[in-house]
Amino acid sequence: MLTTWEDTYKKGQLTLWIFLALKDGPKYVNEIRDFILEYSEGTISCEEQSLYRALRKFKHLKIVGFSSGKGHKGPDRKYYELTEIGLDILLEFISRNIKLFFNKKLVELMNLK
């Protein structure tokens, strides 16, 4: 039962994690994936294909932009970054939906203290 809930919950979080990874600085797809894996403490893993699909959509909507940078050995890599609109959306989203979890009462309820 718990894993079913978790699966549904995680599915809706990918955008937030991508945006957080890009707020941290421009990254190429593998770096975004590694960031998500590291900061979600291994609870959220995503396939490269899902990341590409989401990034392509965000790029089309001008939420995300990219620049080409040197790869280690192979061809140039696309380094994705949040655009001004993207950053505004993320900050507004955090302000409306994430900050409330830091309410004293909720922190106590979640036994985080």
Next chain:
Amino acid sequence: MKFITKNLVAYAALLLVYSLIFRYTLSSLLEAEKFILAMVSGVIYGVLIFFTAWILGKAHTIKKFVFDAGLGFNITTYIVWGLVSELWFIFGFNSKYESIRSVHYALIIWGVFLVLHFFIYWRLRSKTIKGVLKSEIFD
């Protein structure tokens, strides 16, 4: 939003070729009184159009984020099919079993459906941002 994509142009070109081949085959078979084969050629023509539009339309929507609910492909099919059919009769390539009236009836009925399709597209358009369905942006 960019409606006319490479895929749509490629579709129009393929459809033109299919339609010319179909018209020629249909008229020849009817002239030879091979009515069953004429029907089969119609089915093949329809299936071919369907799959070509399906493949090119999918890429048109997914890769280029063109959300027009298939309206661009429907209008293109209407124009190309209508033009080829009309010109076929104008130049007198039709068989004695074909009537231009059936082409006109088809265009009128299809035209009504095209208007309906336009209204569906118009309603769905409010649910998109730059061609992406709002419900699919952050899914």
